[in-house]
Amino acid sequence: MFLNDNLKVFSGSSNIGLATAVCDYLGVPLGGSEISRFPDGEKSVRIEDDVRGRDCYVVQSTCNPGDENLVELLIYLDCLRRASARRITAVVPYFGYARQDRKDEGRVPITAKLVANLITTAGADRVLTIDLHAHQLQGFFDIPVDHLMGELVLSKYFHDKKISNMTVVAPDVGSIKMAAKYASRLGGELAIIFKRRLSGSEVRAQEIIGEVEGKNILMCDDIIATGGTICSATELLKQRGALKIYVGATHGVFAGDAPEKLSQAKIDEIVVTDTIPLNSQSKKIAKLKVLSVSNMLGEAIKRIHRDQSVSSLFIDH
Numbered sequence: 001m002f003l004n005d006n007l008k009v010f011s012g013s014s015n016i017g018l019a020t021a022v023c024d025y026l027g028v029p030l031g032g033s034e035i036s037r038f039p040d041g042e043k044s045v046r047i048e049d050d051v052r053g054r055d056c057y058v059v060q061s062t063c064n065p066g067d068e069n070l071v072e073l074l075i076y077l078d079c080l081r082r083a084s085a086r087r088i089t090a091v092v093p094y095f096g097y098a099r100q101d102r103k104d105e106g107r108v109p110i111t112a113k114l115v116a117n118l119i120t121t122a123g124a125d126r127v128l129t130i131d132l133h134a135h136q137l138q139g140f141f142d143i144p145v146d147h148l149m150g151e152l153v154l155s156k157y158f159h160d161k162k163i164s165n166m167t168v169v170a171p172d173v174g175s176i177k178m179a180a181k182y183a184s185r186l187g188g189e190l191a192i193i194f195k196r197r198l199s200g201s202e203v204r205a206q207e208i209i210g211e212v213e214g215k216n217i218l219m220c221d222d223i224i225a226t227g228g229t230i231c232s233a234t235e236l237l238k239q240r241g242a243l244k245i246y247v248g249a250t251h252g253v254f255a256g257d258a259p260e261k262l263s264q265a266k267i268d269e270i271v272v273t274d275t276i277p278l279n280s281q282s283k284k285i286a287k288l289k290v291l292s293v294s295n296m297l298g299e300a301i302k303r304i305h306r307d308q309s310v311s312s313l314f315i316d317h
Contacts, residue, residue: 006086007305008051012060012076014069015093018274018294019059022091025298031056035072043068045075052084055305057128059297062096062115063253063276070096070115074122081123089304090124093275093293094251098133101140116140128300130275130293131222131250146310148300150222150250150273151178153291155185157271158218158248165243167191167215171205171233175221182220182248189215193233205229205236213241223251224272227258231265244268251275252290254282262286 010031011019023030032048058080060073073090080088100111116137119127126144131151138145166188170179172195183190191210217237224230224247234245245267252272254262262270263286270285273293282288296313303310 006054007301008049008054008056008085009301010047010056010058010076010080012058012069012072014061014063014072015059015275015277017277018093018292018297021292021294022059022298022301025295026302033076043072043075045072045079047079047083051080053086055087055089056080056085057089057091057301059091059093061092061094061276063094064255066096070118074118077119077122077124087125088123089126089128089301090119091128091297091301092119093130093297094253095129095132095137098137101134101137112137113140116142126304128297128304130273130297133222146300146304148293148296148310149181149314150275150293151181151185151220152314153273153293153296154220154248154250154271155182157289157291158182158246159186161246163188163216163218163244163246165214165216167210167212167217167242169193169208169210169212169217169219169233169237171195171219171221171229178222179220182218186218188218193236195229195232205232208236208240212237215242217242217245218248219245220248222249223253224249224258224262224270225253225255227254227261227265230267231261234265234267238266247271252278252282252288254279254285259285262288 008031009023010033034046036044058076062070097111097115120143128146130148168179168183168188169191170176171193191212193205194207195205247270249272259281269287271289273291300310
């Protein structure tokens with residue numbers, strides 16, 4: 001694929017493999033940079049390529065360790081701005097700090113807005129991301145946001161599996177719209193699980209709206225963090241007579257003891273994307289498959305670079 005020399009793609013520490021795959025799709029080399037530390041632990045970024053007047057992209061998820069990866073992204077953006085890049089796009093496959101998107105009680109921050117402000121102030125001209133935890137976060141930015149859907153990658157995989165007699169299940173009320181998209185694209189019925197949160201890490205699935213007895217289940221969500229919602233829902237689905245259970249999620253956070261819980265759950269397959277690289281514990285999850293979003297990100301970057309429509313990606317698929 002021919003792209004002119006004005007396009008530069010760089011990688012932060014969190015997503016080097018994904019950034020390299022994106023560059024392979026685009027047919028461009030990964031931009032040269034050096035990430036180092038001062039003796040007191042502070043990070044420093046040095047761009048080794050000429051970026052003056054060029055269209056630059058920085059691939060960096062703000063996953064664990066979130067604070068460190070976020071600060072590194074900000075330093076990268078500032079570095080490119082001061083090096084006179086023409087346009088800077090923060091490519092954030094997984095946007096952390098998205099849970100605190102409103103004040104639901106007194107004396108708490110709206111961290112999602114804070115991080116949006118930091119990214120803008122650091123020098124980003126636009127943001128490219130995948131499956132924000134809440135879609136309204138796009139409005140927190142005062143710069144353009146291109147919001148891609150991991151569902152495009154996941155639904156193709158599950159379509160090719162040809163799951164028969166399928167019901168698509170939303171594991172909670174917040175994922176109904178996403179589940180409806182899967183059901184529309186793949187066919188099958190739609191069911192919803194009502195859950196009650198007992199604590200920050202413990203939830204209990206209490207009731208199912210829809211028919212799941214004798215059905216193969218596709219349970220979909222944007223993120224698997226502690227695994228509590230998925231495991232509780234799986235237990236209830238099995239109690240109600242579900243057959244095989246497949247789980248699809250864009251972001252595999254797998255925090256805490258999630259790998260152990262998910263391995264013990266009666267799930268036939270768990271499918272996530274590579275917006276977050278797997279750590280050593282996550283790799284031990286039984287029946288886990290990782291799909292790459294590199295082609296989708298690469299295509300979006302190509303279209304942004306050429307000033308073409310990104311939203312048509314959803315139509316093309």
